[in-house]
Amino acid sequence: MLREITLGQYYPANSVLHSLDPRVKLFGTLVYIITLFSFDNVPLFAMILIALIGVIKLSKVPFSFMVKGLRSIIMLLVIAGLFNMFLTPGITLVELGPLKITDVGLINAIKMTSRMVMLIIGTSVMTLTTTPNQLTAGLEKSLGFLSKFGAAINVDFHVHDIAMIMSIALRFIPVLIEETDKIMKAQMARGADFETGGLVKKATNMVPLLVPLFVSAFRRATDLAYAMEARCYNGGEGRTKMRPLTYTSLDQRAYICLFMYIILFYAVKAVL
Amino acid sequence: MAIIRSKDLVHEYIRRDEAGNVESIQTALDHVDLEVEPGQFISILGHNGSGKSTFAKHINALLTPSEGVLWVDGMNTSDDEYTFAVRQTAGMVFQNPDNQIIASVVDEDVAFAPENMGVPSDEIVQRVEKALKMVGMYKYRSHSPNKLSGGQKQRVAIAGVMAMQPKCIILDEPTAMLDPDGRAEVLRAVHDLNREKGITVILITHYMEEVVDSDFVYVMEKGKVIMKGKPRDIFTQVDELKSHGLDVPQVTMLAHELRKSGVPLPECILTRQELVASLAKIKNGGHE
Amino acid sequence: MNDNILIMDHVSYKYSPDTAYEVKALDDVSLTIKKGEFIGIIGHTGSGKSTLVQHLNGLMRATEGHIYFNGQDIYDKDYDIRSLRTQVGMVFQYPEHQLFETTVFKDVQFGPKNQGLDEKEQIKRAYEALTLVKLPDEFYLASPFELSGGQKRRAAIAGVIAMKPSVLILDEPTAGLDPRGRDEILGLISDMHEKRGDTVILVSHSMEDVANYVDRIIVMDNGRPAYDGAPKDVFSHYKELEKMGLAAPQVTYVMNDLKAQGFDVDTSATTVEEAKEEILKMLGR
Numbered sequence: 001m002l003r004e005i006t007l008g009q010y011y012p013a014n015s016v017l018h019s020l021d022p023r024v025k026l027f028g029t030l031v032y033i034i035t036l037f038s039f040d041n042v043p044l045f046a047m048i049l050i051a052l053i054g055v056i057k058l059s060k061v062p063f064s065f066m067v068k069g070l071r072s073i074i075m076l077l078v079i080a081g082l083f084n085m086f087l088t089p090g091i092t093l094v095e096l097g098p099l100k101i102t103d104v105g106l107i108n109a110i111k112m113t114s115r116m117v118m119l120i121i122g123t124s125v126m127t128l129t130t131t132p133n134q135l136t137a138g139l140e141k142s143l144g145f146l147s148k149f150g151a152a153i154n155v156d157f158h159v160h161d162i163a164m165i166m167s168i169a170l171r172f173i174p175v176l177i178e179e180t181d182k183i184m185k186a187q188m189a190r191g192a193d194f195e196t197g198g199l200v201k202k203a204t205n206m207v208p209l210l211v212p213l214f215v216s217a218f219r220r221a222t223d224l225a226y227a228m229e230a231r232c233y234n235g236g237e238g239r240t241k242m243r244p245l246t247y248t249s250l251d252q253r254a255y256i257c258l259f260m261y262i263i264l265f266y267a268v269k270a271v272l
Numbered sequence: 273m274a275i276i277r278s279k280d281l282v283h284e285y286i287r288r289d290e291a292g293n294v295e296s297i298q299t300a301l302d303h304v305d306l307e308v309e310p311g312q313f314i315s316i317l318g319h320n321g322s323g324k325s326t327f328a329k330h331i332n333a334l335l336t337p338s339e340g341v342l343w344v345d346g347m348n349t350s351d352d353e354y355t356f357a358v359r360q361t362a363g364m365v366f367q368n369p370d371n372q373i374i375a376s377v378v379d380e381d382v383a384f385a386p387e388n389m390g391v392p393s394d395e396i397v398q399r400v401e402k403a404l405k406m407v408g409m410y411k412y413r414s415h416s417p418n419k420l421s422g423g424q425k426q427r428v429a430i431a432g433v434m435a436m437q438p439k440c441i442i443l444d445e446p447t448a449m450l451d452p453d454g455r456a457e458v459l460r461a462v463h464d465l466n467r468e469k470g471i472t473v474i475l476i477t478h479y480m481e482e483v484v485d486s487d488f489v490y491v492m493e494k495g496k497v498i499m500k501g502k503p504r505d506i507f508t509q510v511d512e513l514k515s516h517g518l519d520v521p522q523v524t525m526l527a528h529e530l531r532k533s534g535v536p537l538p539e540c541i542l543t544r545q546e547l548v549a550s551l552a553k554i555k556n557g558g559h560e
Numbered sequence: 561m562n563d564n565i566l567i568m569d570h571v572s573y574k575y576s577p578d579t580a581y582e583v584k585a586l587d588d589v590s591l592t593i594k595k596g597e598f599i600g601i602i603g604h605t606g607s608g609k610s611t612l613v614q615h616l617n618g619l620m621r622a623t624e625g626h627i628y629f630n631g632q633d634i635y636d637k638d639y640d641i642r643s644l645r646t647q648v649g650m651v652f653q654y655p656e657h658q659l660f661e662t663t664v665f666k667d668v669q670f671g672p673k674n675q676g677l678d679e680k681e682q683i684k685r686a687y688e689a690l691t692l693v694k695l696p697d698e699f700y701l702a703s704p705f706e707l708s709g710g711q712k713r714r715a716a717i718a719g720v721i722a723m724k725p726s727v728l729i730l731d732e733p734t735a736g737l738d739p740r741g742r743d744e745i746l747g748l749i750s751d752m753h754e755k756r757g758d759t760v761i762l763v764s765h766s767m768e769d770v771a772n773y774v775d776r777i778i779v780m781d782n783g784r785p786a787y788d789g790a791p792k793d794v795f796s797h798y799k800e801l802e803k804m805g806l807a808a809p810q811v812t813y814v815m816n817d818l819k820a821q822g823f824d825v826d827t828s829a830t831t832v833e834e835a836k837e838e839i840l841k842m843l844g845r
Binding site for chain 2: 010012131132133167168170171174175219220223224226227228229230231232233234238239240241242243244
């Protein structure tokens with residue numbers, strides 16, 4: 001059940017998107033999110049949708065794989081959608097007892113759910129086509145200016161350390177999810193109950209799950225620290241990269257596409 | 273010259289209370305003398321808590337001696353100046369396959385050590401390819417480690433060490449968490465490295481079957497080396513091994529039991545071919 | 561009274577059913593397990609052995625087929641699956657990873673507490689279980705995280721035994737232990753079987769461990785039982801076992817080698833002791 005979370009997982013394939021520089025993808029995702037939250041009419045929405053579908057096609061990641069990531073938050077989406085639908089004032093369309101569906105509410109609900117769904121699918125396109133290491137390398141490089149700026153004013157922003165922490169966290173998320181599953185089963189075999197009871201009872205019932213999980217995470221951290229030291233890890237200084245980030249003509253073309261998308265989007269927004 | 277040499281090596285784990293006063297001292301290594309020649313395949317046997325893992329960490333300069341000296345390729349591991357040189361000379365593979373893979377893609381993980389060492393990018397690519405081919409994992413280079421079997425993960429970990437181009441590789445119970453298939457895979461890879469690339473191997477284990485093909489075996493208990501010799505010499509001492517909580521391969525055990533019942537078998541039987549041949553000789557000899 | 565304690569009737573389990581990724585982890589398995597049996601389930605990784613045992617206490621639910629415990633279908637709507645889990649005790653691989661309480665004793669009490677027993681009974685159960693696993697009593701009030709590897713494992717096994725299950729399943733109980741720890745744990749399990757007459761199911765990939773203790777071996781391959789019988793009968797198929805990535809105990813090979821050389825021996829020995837007797841007989845001593 002927990003294993004079905006796809007957010008933050010990499011899907012190996014050989015596509016244009018996979019071979020793009022992570023910085024391009026980071027920038028692209030940023031642009032996508034900004035446009036996603038600033039559309040206010042149907043043509044703009046259609047434009048974003050077409051762009052998303054195009055990118056998904058380019059990624060060669062099966063669509064079903066991306067949708068799987070949605071399953072875990074479907075309840076959240078439904079609740080948020082319902083709240084919007086019933087609690088927004090406007091012209092009443094349908095009346096269900098004390099609850100009213102208004103026109104503005106309906107539009108808001110659709111807007112908000114589609115935004116959430118597209119936000120999750122869009123960001124998972126990035127994580128599915130970029131290895132966590134590339135992603136952190138991209139972040140590290142993109143935030144490189146912070147290090148330089150920090151050096152000038154004598155503050156260490158630990159950009160490399162943060163990038164390293166991120167990549168390790170991403171590496172161990174699936175491992176810890178599997179572990180959670182295992183410990184949960186083991187405690188259930190001892191009669192533990194993770195499902196019934198009120199909020200307080202549920203929270204106390206989590207103790208037999210959380211304590212072993214923390215213990216295991218600490219044990220792994222100790223092991224990992226040794227393993228990293230044994231392989232000569234000594235912070236970011238003097239480190240080289242197997243695949244240093246360099247822009248190719250493909251990345252240039254991607255940047256051009258992105259800028260064209262931005263211009264087109266805001267042109268349409270201004271006109272309509 | 274010996275590639276690894278320890279002299280009177282002592283390691284004490286000191287526990288202190290909150291005020292910093294010594295609460296207890298536990299001697300994990302107690303005057304260990306050991307010598308490994310380049311190209312040898314050495315095994316260190318012992319059960320949990322015998323000090324064998326502590327010793328392994330010393331060879332990698334993850335721990336330094338409380339007393340005594342340890343030289344790796346002539347470098348004193350207590351000397352901070354050599355720490356990284358020591359780690360590059362004697363690479364280390366750990367027990368838990370999951371907890372030593374740092375990256376989320378196989379080849380990026382193998383690149384981790386050379387990246388730390390500041391090796392130029394194009395050379396890293398070559399090293400990674402070479403290291404992955406050595407352990408037969410090249411075709412998995414763009415896989416996620418999470419999808420690999422335990423044996424495959426351990427081979428990736430070995431490749432990660434080989435990418436440093438070490439002279440020696442130390443494996444601390446690399447098979448303890450694997451199934452029989454995985455165990456065989458890892459041992460095959462390690463023996464290949466030793467035979468074909470001349471890499472010195474130090475295998476730390478509690479599985480007896482794994483040390484049969486070593487050049488030399490050390491048995492440790494309570495921080496001391498209690499037995500050492502060629503596998504054949506060690507395995508003939510069945511009762512002594514048993515008394516230290518170690519077991520012997522079933523065939524050796526059977527030969528030992530038969531000898532105790534008066535069957536005149538030779539003293540050093542390790543394989544079933546040897547046992548069957550000896551029994552046949554006795555049986556046929558009896559008829560004549 | 562029926563002495564079949566567990567029955568699996570045409571049980572199948574599929575991962576991601578009806579998709580391209582469908583994997584049959586269990587393929588039409590029918591088995592009966594009798595009260596008091598000591599069974600070894602062997603198979604290589606991915607053969608379905610762990611999936612099989614997780615069905616027996618309802619932690620996994622079959623996609624097809626039925627499972628009966630004491631004659632009752634565990635998939636019946638009003639069947640109490642949580643109570644089944646305490647009656648079919650399951651010790652997972654590396655069980656020490658499930659320890660969480662502040663003291664060993666409290667941790668062992670966790671199972672009985674979940675069964676709804678009163679405190680006095682919980683304490684009695686925990687004490688009995690800890691005695692059974694032979695954990696020295698100076699550790700009862702220690703933190704479980706201060707114990708050694710072998711002791712932790714014993715404490716964790718006690719945590720399951722304390723529920724007094726009538727069937728005890730152990731998934732690779734010796735994984736990662738050294739020979740001394742392994743012998744201790746296997747000795748303990750076999751003692752419990754003998755003294756208490758529990759039904760015990762031991763999942764393992766070590767043939768030699770299994771051959772020394774159990775009365776019946778089930779070999780899993782590709783999600784179905786390939787062989788099911790006494791160790792002697794199962795190991796006589798050693799050539800087929802090899803093809804499944806398994807091997808018979810070394811002594812079985814020795815006996816077969818002797819036979820192949822034309823000696824008149826019975827090849828069914830599966831332990832060192834049996835092989836010794838047989839060889840002595842062959843030599844006429």
